Amino acid sequence: MAALTKVAAASSLLVVLWVGVCSAVCVEVPSETEAVQGSRMKLLCISCMKREEVSANTVVEWFYKAEGGTDESIYKYNDKKEEFGKRFYGRLQWDGSTDMQDVSISVLNITLNDSGTYTCNVTREFNFEVHRPVVTHSKLIHLTVAEKAGEDFTSFISEVMMYILLVFLTLWLLIEMVYCYRKVAKAEEAAQENATDYLAIPSDNKENCAVPVEE
Template sequence: MICHLSLLVVFNLFVSQCHGGCAEVDSMTEAVAGEGFLLGCISCKKREEVSARATVDWHFKPLGVEDFKPIFHYEHPSANIMDEGFSDRLEWHGTKNSDIQIGAIYIHNVTFNEMGTFRCTIHRTLFLRQHNENVTVEKEVELTVVAVANRELTSVIAEIMMYVLIVVLQLWLIGVLIYCYKKISEEYEARETHKALKAQAVLAKDNCDGVQLE
């Protein structure tokens, strides 16, 4: 179930790669140590017909630290890792053109040192007919790093409901089979009773005819 949910989130994060639309989906917040993790950041334009250019900056503040430090900058087509602690571990997974709406980055080999707050800042310039407009959007992700993936409550509930549904369907099927069996048995007994009564009636009639003939 978790894999399905994760794939769904990733699909929504990349939906603006197509021209059909943009959906602002919150990033996942729990990573597993030693595995990869996608930090999501989406800022949709209010008017798709307006052309724009954007840059993305990621900052990180570890637990117990007051100030953010810059770790990543993207300005199409260049991506720069700005912190040695993330050297060769950050990869751009956002929009692959200058009109950026998805500013997601992927962290390889997550460590417990990545627990803290990640801030995504999208600086966008809208090219309007009368003038250009600058817009800045900030989104934060509170990341937790665990040794083993935790099963989300929604997935546990969904799995329990699935088993309950299976049991209910099985009981319903058994009930239908019992009902059908009783129904068929009653119809069979009714036919046999009707045949017996009919045979008795014929026999009684024959006896009556025989007595009258004597």
């Protein structure tokens, strides 16, 4: 009996260590933190993906806290989708994946009053034969909603560089056109001069200029 207890304890320890390793390999993907009034905003939350050979029960809960307020439950996914409260009712949409690795939601027609802190809580219970470990994951998203989109500095620099490039290409094209025009004009002048010189040669000299034909 003691040996069986030790085996069970060792198995439980291995399971806990395995789950801990699985939690460590999660890749954290940052969510956008700025939105524009009236747009659709995706609150990105990535959770550890369960191994395919191990079943697990997953519960996803989303909370919202206004500045200076307290957390209030706004969304829950546990085999079915549920919305809570009046603030976001009818404006929340599940935007996650079927394998429950992506447990994101989207806020539709976002307003200025939706600024605040959003919390994504993921509780995953693994169904092993000798142990049922529970792994939790939590993520905070501090969202700011603006009345209109602000001009991004990178976009501004890109536009400036584009205009500079257009001006440079325009000047280069003009220079090439002037160069080609002058080159063609000089060629025409040279051709005219050669024709004038040829016409100025007497007829006898023109005959002497003929290339002799060898028999």
